[in-house]
Amino acid sequence: MSEHATPLAHQFEEPVQQQEAATLGMWIFLATEVLLFGGLFLAYIIYREQAPLAFSEASGKTMLVPGTINTAILLLSSYFVANAVHLTALGRRREVVLLLLEAILLAMAFLIIKGFEYHHKIEEGLFPGANFHFAGTQARGVQMFFVLYFAMTGLHALHVAVGATILGVCAVKILFSRYPARLATMVDVSGLYWHFVDLVWVFLFPLFYLISHRS
Amino acid sequence: MNPTKQNAWTLFVLFVLLAGTVGAAYVDVGKWNTAIAMMISTVKAALIVLVFMKLHRSGHLVVLTFFAGLFWLAILISLTLGDFFSRS
């Protein structure tokens, strides 16, 4: 009992109830996240429908190699976190902390690569607003593409940073916990959030990087 | 199957799909490019949701919550597009 059971908060009657409440709470939160990003996806659909050629042309300006690497990075980090969730329940402190650290490092790498891409775009004058310039007839549509690009990947990057912080808190707590298995629900729920961040990117990647065929 | 092994296989398939989606972008099939990319993304998302997030083992209520999120997103998108695409 003692080693695996999470201490019961006063408002709960039994551990199962506490664990189910936490999981349900996180899934509801993720549903709100779906709608948060959903508004942006709606804008994307409408503006792409209005200027398909411009979006295709603008997509050619994104950097495929860093984008692909970043996708692989997030998939890999999700894999680490999925394993960490499984091993926490078994109380394997060392392995869990290492897995979480690896995931956090990958998240940092993701953000660094993203920052490098942003920097490059701003240098090229592709940041929307007063300093935006794009030679060609499609400038307006291209600018809209980059408005959405910065808004959607920016919001996503914010989620990556938040997710990495949450994973960091989990790692620290497990490191200093006498009974790591008791933190299984916490890691599980944090893992859900992290997988969701991955999930959003799985859709962002083709919508921004892979519109036009790249032959 | 042992969960860690299952996770590893899932990761492998995800990487294959990633290679597939990037590769497909080099083949010009007109309008179908986006459709193919979205289909691959949906498969990837399904793998993440089912294996990594263990949706199918989380009980009816969680499954309902997940689909409620998607359903309401569908309302938002379909009714708005209904307006945009029926303007004269």
Added chain:
Amino acid sequence: MSSFVLQAAPQAETPEPDYLTEGRTVGSWLFTTDHKRVGILYMLTITLFFVIGGMAATLMRIELATPAGDLMSSPAYNKLFTIHGVIMVWFFLIPSIPNVLGNFLIPLMIGARDVAFPRLNIASWYIFVFGGTFALYAILSGGVDTGWTFYTPYSSTYANGHVIAMAVGILIGGFSSIATGLNFIVTIHKMRAPGMTWFRLPLFIWAMYTTSLILVLATPVLAITLILVCLERAFGVGIFDPTLGGDPLLFQHLFWFYSHPAVYIMILPGMGVVSELIACFARKRIFGYRFVAFASVAIAVFGFLVWGHHMFVSSQSVYAGMIFSILSFLVSIPSAIKVFNWTATLYKGSIRFDTPMMYALGFIGLFTVGGLTGLFLASLAMDVHLTDTYFIIAHFHYIMVGGMVMAYLGGLHFWWPKMSGRRYPEVLARLSALIIFLGFNLTFFPQFVLGVMGMPRRYHTYPEEFQLLNVLSSAGASILAVGYVLPLCYLLWSLRHGKRAEPNPWGATGLEWTMPSPPPRDNFASIPRVTEVPYAYNAQAAETEIRSEEAIHV
């Protein structure tokens, strides 16, 4: 304020400390995780916002007493109605019943010791206060003149004032809504006492559950919309501005996807309260319990399908307009079901006109007027004539003030003995309920007429021929103000001087009435086992009630 509440709590009679007395320091309130205390904190905060929003309305009604703009300029008037709208919608109405009565009552009614996530609960209050501070900053530093709807491109490009600060304030307040909604949904699913099945839940719980669904599913869309407005305003990028390639109608779609369901956030909780009050003071089971419960669900779901009726006069496609119009008519069906069922509950009931019941009856009448005039606005051709006139203003005030505020006050009077452990002066309370009802109708009924005559909203001057009705309206507003100040006074007075309340002063059913008033910190000594349907008022209970009636009304 809080210390006032503290001193007022009863001490000698209850051997165990109740939730008000178990900690007396300010810190014990600010760091509380008790759902009851969080409810009280929300009550204090939204009362403050109600006063601010009410003062803005007062100034507007004074200005509108004469046709000329003699009290203020039009920019000042624009800022006033924006303040009134933003504060009343986001910082009073949306949190009113859910965050005050919902927080206090949900765990008590379902037989739980607290909500599922008590720390998230108090965090939501801090987030709310933080967002409110932003909004107050925006008001004090010069205000915003966009109206509460923030229509683009005016808000994102042309408007003067602190649009970003105001939008950020609302955005932050929205996160508090999401936290509360999430907490309530999980609580109602996972924390019900043994035997408390879905069809044994009080209808107030059904109302809170469906309200929470809307809070959770709609608010994120508002969040992203406001973020985009801020981005457009800060960086000059074109998302909604047509001169930069954006589409302002996209803003309206996103905004009303939230804001129309938000109208149901502002009425469903009121319906829940009224169901409780009607059953208690008619001493009967609610007629058609399941219909009323499922009507709440239907309103929450259909409420998401009708937002386009706010856009009939925009360049929305006529086909979309027709579909939204039909769907808007459909949403009136579940609302009508509720009104019919309340009426059927009253039929042959042993009705008592205590203060909460007066509010409940007022609610039914005023909500019916508000709802039926909504049907005028749902029909395409009629709406073209009435859009942006005072008819709209009157319509939604009948729903929001005549409906929600009446229900909030009714609920507050009903559960006040439970919350404070004190009784208020009944005669004075009935009188003020009457004053509010009369003042409200005098304020807003003339506005229906003004609207049909064609007086547009959002102007501080108007042609002479509208003056009579405007004077009536302003006079009604002053009566309404008296009606609102009275409860504030006598409820505060009752904290110190009111008679001590028994555990169940109304002879009502429901778990919250089985515990002492005010309840102890952990609510239940042992978690109850529920074996009864709700509202099990029977002849015998009614009789006991009549006998004790003399004792209550001294």
